[in-house]
Amino acid sequence: MNALGVVQILLFIAVLVALVKPLGTFMARVYDGERTFLSPVLEPIERGIYRLAGVRPSAESNWKRYALALLLFNFIGFVVVYLLQRLQGVLPLNPQGFAAVSPDSSFNTAVSFASNTNWQGYGGEATMSYLTQMLGLAVQNFVSAASGMAVLVAVIRGFARRRASEIGNFYVDLTRGTLYILLPLSLLLAVILMSQGVVQTFSAYNSVDLVEPVTISTPVKDAAGAPVLDATGNAVTKSEQVTQQTIPLGPAASQIAIKQLGTNGGGFFNVNSAHPFENPTPLANFLELLAILLIPAALCYTFGRMIGDTRQGWAILVAMLVIFVPLTFAGYAAEQSGNPRLEALVDQNASATQSGGNMEGKEVRFGIANSALWASATTAASNGSVNAMHDSFTPLGGLVPLWLMQLGEVVFGGIGSGLYGMLMYAVVAVFIGGLMVGRTPEYLGKKIEAYEVKMASIVILVPPLIVLVGTAIASVTPVAVSSVANPGVHGFSEILYAFSSAGNNNGSAFGGLSANTPFYNIALGIAMWASRYWLMIPVLALAGSLAAKKATAVTAGTLPTHTPLFITLLVGVVLMVGALTFVPALALGPIVEHLQMIAAGP
């Protein structure tokens, strides 16, 4: 690690923390239905939407109806995205004339975007029409994010309310989250990104003349399209000079802004934020990084404000940072120290003229610190966008993003979903801690009893179940194993990473795994579907149960949940569950890879 890299990471965290309170306050006002500075402009639109949809904004519902509304809305979103992909060939705004996407890939992508995962088995610029990108994917980028926030807000109301049966109106939460929070922030970010050179256009792809023409050899084919063979049986090739390159374009800036802000992560282009049109400059990189963690971090403050005790929100945020910061530096250190086996071949020391360390798969304009930071941020939050190739990281550098996902996407996590996941961990931490102080455990004045423990346990245990079982099936299924680019230990990491990503709704790809096959499209689709909605239902059930409870008084005998001690306990529970569940799998993947790397020497 070097000073410049350390300073960049610390600066990023400082700016992030500074924005938590203002944005958090604003979001709390939005969800509490208060007036904000945007109300004069947006309120008429909001009212219009309700009138158009026939929603009575004052009518709140119990958790079951809330969950039903959410599931139905998400299901419709899934169907729309599926149909748009299948029919894009006959729909407008398709200047490249892309054909319909295959059924299994369409299924995978539709689930992926509806569930806020944004796992991409396809390559954007070679597959999706502008219409599909805008009307299908970008719309889901907004509403899947707003759905996650809506569930969170329902849980917060569960804590805040006493003896209530209603936890809110899903349509109002969805509308306000999209209209007041996601749209304005995306608009702002999109405009700034465009100033940095991110493209935003409806034009067809451009062809430009190459400065240096390139000569390639291509096989000669006969009239039937079969390769022509020479007398010895080898394919006949001919030299061809390439003088032009196709430059993919599109309405990218608008989609990139929300993909970062909404912890979506689905890139407009295949290489995501490593692409110069998606992430052109260091400033764009900094802002996109910030956008990944901005809302998840600020929601902690929103939570504190809405339950009437901001210390509780800060405590959760600190717990997240206590996990995030050391892991980020661990990843950075691993990448900067490079590969000992290459020591004799390559100079890996940082100097004034080179960044040193392991630069494979990284963009020179970002360097190691910003690539490692992005890798941590994008996997801590369930964003999944990348600005470097995680597959090319050192074993430990790759372990960091892998484990961050396996922690259940609760360190920042998906917007809304990360915090409600973390609150489930807090419920379990409070339960164990509460027993240890000799009282029926209570969190934020609500008694934690068998029902809450059951729901929280389900939420915590379902993702590991999906990840482990999925990986187990794939690692012994020949068709799945054949998709692995690097057989051996690293291949196992690739499979584990894919299921960790899908099973926790992250969506980032390690790379090296040809995942656009029916097996992975369907298996990962099911994983994304299950982990998103099987968690939302118990979370909402818990919210309903909490809302119905009366509040207990706080005394010296109550376990305080805003102190360093509780933060330690919470972090301990998150790390213990993550470690105890995944250590065997990690030992057979990145850990043994690392040990082999350092053991064998150059």
Next chain:
Amino acid sequence: MTTEAKPIPGLTPVEGMAPRPKVPFVTGQILRSAIWESFRKLDPRVQIRNPVMFVVFVGSILTTIIGIGAALGEITSEGSPGFILAVAVWLWLTVLFANFAEAVAEGRGKAQAATLRSMRRHVHAKKLFSNKKSEYHTVESGALRKGDVVLVETGDVIPADGEIIEGVASVNESAVTGESAPVLREAGGDFSSVTGGTRVLSDWILVRVTAREGEGFLDRMIAMVEGAKRGRTPNEIALSILLAMMTLVFLLATATLAPFSKFAVEAAGQGSVVTMTILIALLVCLIPTTIGALLSAIGIAGMDRMVRANVIATSGRAIEAAGDVDVLLLDKTGTITLGDRQASAFIPAPGVTEQELADVAQLASLADETPEGRSIMVLAKQKFQLRGRDLAATPHAFHKFTAQTRMSGVDIEGRRLRKGAADAVRKFIEEQGGSWPSKVSEAVDTVARAGSTPLVVAEGRRALGVVELRDIVKGGIRERFAELRQMGIKTIMVTGDNRLTAAAIAAEAGVDDFLAEATPEAKLELIRKNQAEGRLVAMCGDGTNDAPALAQADVAVAMNTGTQAAKEAGNMVDLDSNPTKLIEVVDVGKQMLVTRGALTTFSIANDVSKYFAIIPAAFAATYPALDALNVMQLATPQSAIMSAVIFNAIVIPALVPLALRGVKTRAASAAQLLRRNLLIYGLGGIVLPFIGIKGIDMLLSAVGAA
């Protein structure tokens, strides 16, 4: 409100009715029968009740089958039969140790129950068939029904729980309370209930049966200590769910290792797929067996501790709720202060000497048999050597204290001597045309403000002065309240005294708040108000007028001496009828939860070391580089796995004493308690097994078993 039944002086305990003996912590007999029970509990129907231990049970069966198969040469892929069978033996021991822990806890309860049962015998009851006490049949106590009326005379054993409807008797209740001093029981009032199995020592009573045989007090006590009726408490259920979920996750984490291992073997081209035996061993080590094995023992031990404290709870739920109490309502008299007020000073009115006042006060108290009256006599004697006089020679008329006059005294030789409450005496004087000196009013106020009770003494139309009756605050109670405050429990003193008096005593005793001039309605209101603010309220009471408040309180301890109504309204009965017991009840409730929490934390923390022992051992053949994780430098893969399994098993019996005694709770805030327990059971739980497993591995190597 009085709270203690007074032992009758002069009656000594009767031979042949020994107090209920205390059962020692663990006897050889309990241990022997527990070992036998451990095997009996191998019944799958028993095992399935505990999901964690059931997994171990199934694992034991599987490894045994594999081991036998390997020994017979039928199974070759699992490694040496000796190793597999050794693992199987230790897995069986793990199950047996868990059974043993439960059996020891139950055994202690059974020993308690046996002594209780020996107290209960079938007796002949004199069942009335008319409303005359001479007309009765003699029937077996078992034939009595609720509502029957029985006659119990000197020397008879009371055949069933009931309420006295006529008569008064002294009763030896040592069979249930362990207290040998006899107590007075009489019809009406707060001392009217009697317990089956106790013996009438003098006089006779008519008792209406309130519980038939088998449903009485002694029976409830027996059922409770035997654990027969022990329903699982809410927190225990919640914890079981968490443990079951964790078991499920570990089951997945280990089961998926088989395919992972297959992939690894193919990738590395060496080693062999991890065996079923090793996976089962790993699984058993990871799942929370320590807490799973001890969970029910902790619950039974909690009940047991209550019985030892002479408190009968109607359910385990009530004990657990005691740990959550935020507010304690404590009666002043008998709980905070000694039962009786004592005369401590004579304050004469202007123109009256102190001795004159003492003399009249003593005369007025001659017929006053209350402890207060006697204490006036004692004080007069101490200060002025005034002896009690015999009035037999002089014509005199005593005036007893009544609720209407609120005075008592004597008319002698034309002198009308009275003592009583200030306003009553004032009325008495003014009715006779006398005047009320302002100095007396001042003295009354001064005394009341100091927390004492003023009694005004008058002779005819003249007020002579004030006698101060002091409440004596019990020694050590102030410190106890300070501890409770630290634990976040608020104490409220309840008294019938006026505000001034109550405030002074509250300050002296160090309670947080007080309710003065308390009526049953005010008490009920206070409980409701606290509950509405989200607090859990505990109280104790004995009188029928306490019943509504007892029923409203979350934790309600009825005094055994109290009325049947009070006992039915409460959810615990204190056999010692000691209101201070409430504090102990809270302790026991907390201890039960703390013990469970601490052992859960310990159990999970243990897993870290087990990974370090087993993962390198299981995969070293495939990936030799993983040996770097063998930080304990365990001798061989086999000994590493054996050591982890053995440690996992022996930690259960090693922690049985802790589970039975309970983790020590201390007066500390929640934050202090959490820090302490996290350090001991969390951090300690991580470190200890590293040492333990290494130690066992060295032992195995030393005996050549590695």
